[in-house]
Amino acid sequence: MRGWLYERLWRSKSRLTELSIAKVVDFLSASQYWTPSQIQELRDRKLRELVAHAYNHIPFYRQLLDVRGVNPQNIEGLQDLPKLPVITKEMFRDHWQELRARDLPDQDVSFYRTGGTTGVPMRIARDRVGDVWGT
Numbered sequence: 001m002r003g004w005l006y007e008r009l010w011r012s013k014s015r016l017t018e019l020s021i022a023k024v025v026d027f028l029s030a031s032q033y034w035t036p037s038q039i040q041e042l043r044d045r046k047l048r049e050l051v052a053h054a055y056n057h058i059p060f061y062r063q064l065l066d067v068r069g070v071n072p073q074n075i076e077g078l079q080d081l082p083k084l085p086v087i088t089k090e091m092f093r094d095h096w097q098e099l100r101a102r103d104l105p106d107q108d109v110s111f112y113r114t115g116g117t118t119g120v121p122m123r124i125a126r127d128r129v130g131d132v133w134g135t
Contacts, residue, residue, distance in 0.1 A: 044077030051075045060098035089122065096123055
């Protein structure tokens with residue numbers, strides 16, 4: 001009874017935000033039964049959305065795509081991953097500000113630092129949606 005009550009309270013509080021942990025849990029619970037084709041369609045759609053967002057809002061990544069001659073409209077799915085540029089740790093450190101999405105104001109972003117186990121700590125910025133998925 002106590003667990004049930006805590007879950008109900010948690011879900012009611014959680015649903016007050018745009019993307020809540022409860023919504024993520026509900027999505028994961030439902031999608032675990034999806035067919036492989038449904039999962040592939042979601043994966044490919046999310047990849048297309050991610051590349052389009054990066055191109056439109058992240059100046060450094062747009063430059064990398066332009067140098068490679070990659071247009072986001074040409075990305076259809078997993079088979080196109082080799083077309084995309086890879087960002088190294090050095091690039092990430094050297095161009096951190098240019099890798100910030102311009103459509104996310106600072107007040108909507110949480111900033112973190114890694115532990116620096118490979119030498120130099122890295123700065124990480126996550127929006128609220130990323131925080132929910134990372135919970």
